[in-house]
Amino acid sequence: MPPLQYGALIPRIRDELVVASAWERFLQDQPVEVKGVRSVVLASWQRCRSEAVDPAKHSAPGAGAEHVRQLQRQSRDLCDAARPALEGLGEILRECGTLIMLCDPGGTILQLSGETRARGVGERINLATGGCWNEDVIGTNAIGTAIATAAAVQIHANEHFCVDVKSWTCAAAPILDPFGGTLLGVVDVSGVKETFHGHTLGLVVAAARQIEGELARRGVAMHERLLTRSIDHFIRYASDYVVLIDSRGRVVRTNGNAQAARESYDVRLPLEVGGQVPGLDLALPEIDRSCQRPQWLRPEWLHPVKDHDGMLGTMLVIPLEARQHRSAISLPTAMASMAANDAFGEIIGASEVLVATKARARRIAPLDLPVLLLGETGAGKELFARALHRAGNRPDGPFVAVNCGAFTRELLASELFGYTDGAFTGARRGGLPGKFEQADGGTLFLDEVGEMPLDMQPHLLRVLQDGVVVRLGDTRERRVAVRVIAATNRDLQKEIAAGRFREDLYHRLCVVSLLLPPLRDRPGDIETIIAHLNGKLARKYDCAPKQLEPAVLQALLRYRWPGNIRELHNVFEVMFALSEGHVIDSSLLPPGIAQTPKDSVSISTSTSTPGPRGRLEEMERQAILEAIANSHGNMSMAARTLGISRSTLYVKLAAIQCEPGSSGAGM
Incomplete structure (x- = not known):
C-alpha cells in the first residue's frame, strides 16, 4: 500500500457546499471550479460519467444469497485473516453508530457488523451484505473508489455521485496480496454524515495492514508446507520445466528452462514469484477453473499437492525431454x-x-x-499401535486412527460416534458412521487422548464399558467390537490430580x-x-x-x-x-x-x-x-x-x- 498523504485524502467539512455546487455544474457539463473539490473525487466523477452511472440511482445492486455464499467461500482465507482486525475495529467504534464492512475485489459486501439502527438505515441503500459498491454501478463511494485507485480514500457527503448516498460518510482501504500485490478486498467504515471523523481513514488503513500482515504470516506457513510436500517433484522432474503454484494460483517457485517450455509449447507463464496463473485458483469451482485455463495448459501436466489438511496447491510439470528412468532400488x-x-x-x-x-x-x-502407549512426541506411538494391531488377534480387521487433539469438542464427538441425517447444520445427508463403527472388528487408535475435552470423556467411557455407540441425533444403539489403543505424551496422573482427566477413564484405557x-x-x-x-x-x-x-x-x-x-x-x-x-x-x-x-x-x-x-x-x-x-x-x-x-x-x-x-x- 503506498504512503498516505492525508491532506489530499481526508475531506474538509467546510467545503461541503462548494462540493455540492461543483457536482451540480458537473452534471450539467459546465466547468467545475477545482478549488474545494479534491482531485480524487473529481477523477471519480469523471469515471462515473464515462460508465454512464445514473446519479439518481437509489441504492446499490445486490447479489442473491447463494451467490454471496459462493463469494464468501472464494474469499474464505481473506475472511478468516480479517476477523481479528474487524473485531478490533468494532471495539473501537462500538459507540460511534457506524458500520464495518469487508468487501471482495468486486466491491460486494461479504461481511457487515455495526450498530442496529445504522444497519437499518444502511439497508435502504443496500449498504448490506451482498450489496455491490463498485463505482461503475453506484458511483463515487469509498469502497468503489478505493478499488478503482488501489489506495485508501475517504468520501464524505456531497462527494458521493448518487443523490441518495450523499447523506453518508465512508472511509475504505484496499487489502493487497502480500505476495503478488493484487487486490484481495476492501475494509470500509461507513455511517451517516454526522459520524464523520478524519481519524476513521487511519483506522481502516491500520486494519487493512493488519489483515495483510496476517495474510502474509499464513501465506509463509502455507508456502513452507507446500515446498516441503513438493521437494520430490523438483528432483524427480529435474530435466523438465516445473512451476510450483499455491492454492490461490500464484507462482511460488520455478525450476528449469522457461525459454525451452515457451518454444516447445507456446507456454505463457508469469516469470516472477507471486504472478497469477489463470485457472489454478483452487478457491474457484472446477468449472470456472477449466474455463479460465489457457489452451496451451494440458491437464496431464497438473499434479495436485496436498497433505493431511487438504489441498496446498498445484505442481505444473512441463516435459522438455525424455527422462531416463532409473531402476528402483x-x-x-x-x-x-x-x-x-x-x-x-x-x-x-x-x-x-x-x-x-x-x-x-x-x-x-x-x-x-486396551493398551496405553506413553512417550514423547515423535517417539513412534502410531508405529507401535499399528504393529500391535498386525500382531494381534484381528490383523485383518480395520485400523482406524483419530487425533483427539485435532478437533473441537463437537467435531470430535461426530468423528468418534458418528451422526444421523440432520443432526446439525452441514451434516451429510444420510448421516455418517463414526470411528468406532468404522473400526468394528479391528483396532481404534486414539492419539493424544490426554487432549480430549473433559465433558466428552464420560461418553468415551460408556462406549469402552458397554461396547455400544449411539450416533449424534439418534437413539439407536449400535454394538461394536473394537480394541482400543490410546496414546499420550502427557502425564495423565498429573492431569487427573488437576481435574482435567477422569480417573475411571484412565483405568479403562490403561x-x-x-x-x-x-x-x-x-x-x-x-x-x-x-x-x-x-x-x-x-x-x-x-x-x-x-x-x-x-x-x-x-x-x-x-x-x-x-x-x-x-x-x-x-x-x-x-x-x-x-x-x-x-x-x-x-x-x-x-x-x-x-x-x-x-x-x-x-x-x-x-x-x-x-x-x-x-x-x-x-x-x-x-x-x-x-x-x-x-x-x-x-x-x-x-x-x-x-x-x-x-x-x-x-x-x-x-x-x-x-x-x-x-x-x-x-x-
Whole structure:
C-alpha cells in the first residue's frame, strides 16, 4: 500500500457546499471550479460519467444469497485473516453508530457488523451484505473508489455521485496480496454524515495492514508446507520445466528452462514469484477453473499437492525431454523377509531398551485388552499401535486412527460416534458412521487422548464399558467390537490430580501400558535409523542412497533430538532432497544441529554400553546385538559377521528377546 498523504485524502467539512455546487455544474457539463473539490473525487466523477452511472440511482445492486455464499467461500482465507482486525475495529467504534464492512475485489459486501439502527438505515441503500459498491454501478463511494485507485480514500457527503448516498460518510482501504500485490478486498467504515471523523481513514488503513500482515504470516506457513510436500517433484522432474503454484494460483517457485517450455509449447507463464496463473485458483469451482485455463495448459501436466489438511496447491510439470528412468532400488531380500514376518519389523533399532520394549509389545499384542502407549512426541506411538494391531488377534480387521487433539469438542464427538441425517447444520445427508463403527472388528487408535475435552470423556467411557455407540441425533444403539489403543505424551496422573482427566477413564484405557523410549535414550540406534531412511528415501526419489560427510554424521549423532524419530526423519529427508549429487554435506545441516557443541556427550555407534564381560552368555548377547546394529538390520550380513547361519541367529535373537531382563519392567 503506498504512503498516505492525508491532506489530499481526508475531506474538509467546510467545503461541503462548494462540493455540492461543483457536482451540480458537473452534471450539467459546465466547468467545475477545482478549488474545494479534491482531485480524487473529481477523477471519480469523471469515471462515473464515462460508465454512464445514473446519479439518481437509489441504492446499490445486490447479489442473491447463494451467490454471496459462493463469494464468501472464494474469499474464505481473506475472511478468516480479517476477523481479528474487524473485531478490533468494532471495539473501537462500538459507540460511534457506524458500520464495518469487508468487501471482495468486486466491491460486494461479504461481511457487515455495526450498530442496529445504522444497519437499518444502511439497508435502504443496500449498504448490506451482498450489496455491490463498485463505482461503475453506484458511483463515487469509498469502497468503489478505493478499488478503482488501489489506495485508501475517504468520501464524505456531497462527494458521493448518487443523490441518495450523499447523506453518508465512508472511509475504505484496499487489502493487497502480500505476495503478488493484487487486490484481495476492501475494509470500509461507513455511517451517516454526522459520524464523520478524519481519524476513521487511519483506522481502516491500520486494519487493512493488519489483515495483510496476517495474510502474509499464513501465506509463509502455507508456502513452507507446500515446498516441503513438493521437494520430490523438483528432483524427480529435474530435466523438465516445473512451476510450483499455491492454492490461490500464484507462482511460488520455478525450476528449469522457461525459454525451452515457451518454444516447445507456446507456454505463457508469469516469470516472477507471486504472478497469477489463470485457472489454478483452487478457491474457484472446477468449472470456472477449466474455463479460465489457457489452451496451451494440458491437464496431464497438473499434479495436485496436498497433505493431511487438504489441498496446498498445484505442481505444473512441463516435459522438455525424455527422462531416463532409473531402476528402483529394492530392499535387501533378508530385510524384506524379516519385515514381512515381523509385525514390529518397521520399528528400526537394536538397542537394549528398544529390543526390550518390542519384546513386551509382542507379549501384549495377542491380549485383547486396551493398551496405553506413553512417550514423547515423535517417539513412534502410531508405529507401535499399528504393529500391535498386525500382531494381534484381528490383523485383518480395520485400523482406524483419530487425533483427539485435532478437533473441537463437537467435531470430535461426530468423528468418534458418528451422526444421523440432520443432526446439525452441514451434516451429510444420510448421516455418517463414526470411528468406532468404522473400526468394528479391528483396532481404534486414539492419539493424544490426554487432549480430549473433559465433558466428552464420560461418553468415551460408556462406549469402552458397554461396547455400544449411539450416533449424534439418534437413539439407536449400535454394538461394536473394537480394541482400543490410546496414546499420550502427557502425564495423565498429573492431569487427573488437576481435574482435567477422569480417573475411571484412565483405568479403562490403561489396562496395560507400554512406555516408548525417547531417541536420546537409545543413541546407538540413530545411525541405524539414518541408514534405513537413506534407503527408504532413495526409493522414494528414485535415486541411489546418499553418502554423508563424516562431519554431518557426527553432528546428527551429537544432537539430542527433542522431536525424536519424527524430527530425525524430517531433518534427514530435507537434507536428502536438497543435496546435489550423491553427498550430503555440512551446508545442509539445520543451524540448531550444526551448532551442537562438539564437546557434548559423545554418542557411541554401538548398540549399548557393554555390560560385565565375565559371563560367556553376556558376551554372546552383546556380540549379536552389535552385529545386527552394525549391519543396519541385515540379518544375513549379521549372521556372516558372527560366523553362524541366519536361522541360528534368529533362534538366538528370539532367546535374547525373551530373557527376564528384556521384559520392559516399569513400562
